């Protein structure tokens with residue numbers, strides 16, 4: 001969303017613009033501004049820092065809402081406390097300094113001897129914006145025009161109501177979000193199953209109907225017609241028959257219940273399956289950034305929990321909701337018909353009872369939550385220590401682990417205990433209240449029977465109380481339903497968010513097809529950051545000629561892996577350009593990128609399956625001959641053959657444990673099968689002995705001439721075949737050249753080399 | 768002395784040789800033995816358990832100069848400067864009252880009053896981001912919002928009781 005300067009300026013709130021204008025500053029001349037939420041002393045305030053071509057202004061103050069007479073009663077005004085001006089010509093550059101809990105904007109002066117000056121202080125959320133402010137100033141200094149792209153800032157606030165987005169990356173405003181629309185979208189998933197849905201409702205209706213009439217049959221008929229002499233000559237004494245009728249009615253109701261469960265279970269399973277498929281497909285199209293941003297494990301857990309929430313809401317929640325509402329209404333109607341006076345008394349008590357139920361639900365939620373938290377802590381502790389058994393045993397910490405377990409377990413037990421204690425107090429109390437209600441009705445009804453008022457009979461009264469008891473469970477259910485509903489909508493919202501999220505690395509609209517790449521890679525002035533304000537790659541230019549091998553060396557954390565991730569377009573550059581054979585990687589078809597670029601990454605992931613499956617992952621149609629050939633080239637064949645199950649050894653989670661180097665070799669074989677034009681080896685042989693490494697390198701170079709190779713290694717001997725070497729330090733390229741050139745240069749590479757070489761020599765003499 | 772101890776000794780600074788001087792622009796410099804380091808950074812290794820012990824001193828470009836084992840080994844003047852710098856680095860408003868907490872879509876919106884003024888913020892995953900600072904689960908409570916800003920409740924036991932009710936369920 002590139003925008004013009006005027007648009008950018010129009011985002012300053014109106015009341016602030018008014019204030020700025022009233023100080024005699026021409027707003028249209030402002031080049032860049034930034035809002036800061038703290039005054040220089042760290043108290044919260046609303047400050048604005050901006051500059052035109054001459055001066056930098058720092059305006060401190062705060063927003064306040066004033067009451068006015070007139071149509072618009074409330075008005076936002078800016079209360080200015082101070083306005084400082086600085087000559088721009090004295091400022092060399094700005095810089096954002098981050099502390100643990102805050103950040104500040106510093107101005108470095110042209111006069112190097114002067115210390116930098118603090119311009120503003122703000123909370124961490126603003127640091128990203130501050131970075132852009134810094135860039136605007138630098139651009140202006142260099143005489144560059146207003147860079148609209150630099151303002152592609154993330155909107156932090158909902159444009160409609162001004163609420164802060166909980167997560168700017170997702171831009172969902174909780175206030176403006178329409179819960180009904182999410183729910184109806186969820187219902188959209190049911191549209192493929194319309195006939196099932198109709199059947200489902202029919203069955204629910206029938207089963208409710210039966211359960212509502214059965215007390216009438218069971219109680220009224222039994223007491224008044226069967227047990228009372230003289231009322232109905234045909235039925236009197238036919239206890240057995242009526243019993244049979246009751247049993248039959250119950251059975252039918254039971255049958256309907258089962259049927260309904262069967263239908264809804266089936267229906268929802270299909271819908272949830274559809275939903276999960278949608279999510280999974282959507283997730284595949286996201287870039288790496290999406291996964292690191294949200295942490296894969298958490299993501300999976302969330303998807304599972306959210307679909308679970310939806311599943312149970314529809315399987316349990318919705319049918320019971322319908323049943324309960326129907327029952328509630330049905331019962332009330334029957335009661336009104338049977339005895340309006342008593343029915344009205346009961347109706348009057350309903351709000352009170354509803355309130356009671358609601359209150360109980362609320363207070364239990366706390367206990368439940370507490371219990372849930374302790375349970376979660378316990379579970380994660382268990383899985384932690386199961387996974388870490390090796391370490392625990394290595395340090396002989398079994399006893400301590402048990403003690404720790406006992407502690408968490410005890411917490412969980414106490415939470416359980418608290419919940420059950422609360423239950424044992426509250427439920428009897430609740431029972432007492434319902435008994436009182438029943439007693440009131442019984443007393444009044446009793447009086448009616450005695451006085452013969454409104455044709456009240458014993459049977460009628462018994463039926464009436466039976467119906468009254470049927471009201472409690474719907475009330476209980478309905479008073480807790482809103483939480484359930486909210487939870488389901490939350491879950492649905494999060495799921496739709498995944499489905500809807502625009503992948504941040506997207507394929508161009510008319511991607512360039514490149515079936516076979518040459519392998520000329522050029523990086524021009526590339527800048528990259530994972531998080532705003534923490535640049536990882538800085539202005540890096542690097543070119544790799546087709547068929548050549550480039551070695552990348554540098555300290556750990558220097559950004560080497562990041563560079564190759566950018567080449568493979570697992571992330572998009574923030575600034576600058578990467579081309580392959582002269583074409584911007586952003587325009588190359590993703591399919592061709594994946595086909596032509598093979599990465600053996602530092603973190604190796606083996607999928608659950610056999611070794612053979614893992615090797616032919618990139619090309620499932622590869623023959624077994626090819627698999628073996630690839631394994632041989634990766635020096636993996638020998639160790640695979642030593643495994644009892646050979647190529648059919650199951651690896652991945654829960655499978656055969658392989659050594660670090662063995663996993664690496666499988667991963668290399670996987671890439672060899674893919675036979676890419678560009679091969680990226682990120683510490684691919686780091687866990688192997690030098691001899692094995694040598695073997696792999698030999699076979700790699702034999703396999704195909706004309707392949708472009710980018711190899712990252714800490715062990716310099718790994719890179720001795722490299723045509724050129726690039727030394728990276730803190731995201732910048734500090735040296736570039738052949739091994740000999742760099743050695744002659746006596747720079748960083750030379751030092752590294754000497755260090756490693758000396759170490760080797762040292763061992764040599766010691767022997 | 769064990770070898771490890773000797774190793775540790777090497778990174779420890781001699782407090783008597785340290786001289787801290789605040790400089791313009793809110794920075795601080797360190798003179799250690801014969802070297803002067805301008806605009807140094809000061810960090811705590813144990814920010815909660817022992818805020819005044821194991822203080823790490825770094826140069827402007829994040830190279831470690833060394834570690835001060837205990838702050839109180841410094842002269843009073845020096846201590847004051849270091850504490851000053853630390854309080855800036857670890858600045859964290861103290862919450863005195865929670866006005867409201869609203870649950871929306873798995874996020875919580877807070878409106879609070881802090882010693883630095885009124886503030887609204889949002890957080891997610893409350894049971895992870897609201898927590899006792901010490902493992903003994905007493906005393907101070909820390910809240911972290913989505914941006915990574917921190918807020919402190921100095922003592923949960925004496926905290927405003929209405930406010931306490933609003934968040935105690937998240938404290939484990």
Ligand SMILES: Nc1ncnc2c1ncn2[C@@H]1O[C@H](COP(=O)(O)OP(=O)(O)OP(=O)(O)O)[C@@H](O)[C@H]1O
Nearest residue numbers: 292530531536555556557558559560561562563602
């Ligand atoms: N997904 C990520 N999100 C945020 N920061 C990241 C991410 N991945 C890496 N970083 C940071 O980027 C920097 C460079 O990381 P990178 O993996 O490129 O280093 P490297 O040179 O490959 O190091 P090594 O030699 O240890 O593999 C590091 O400071 C790291 O903390």
Ligand SMILES: [Mg+2]
Nearest residue numbers: 560561562602
């Ligand atoms: Mg790496």
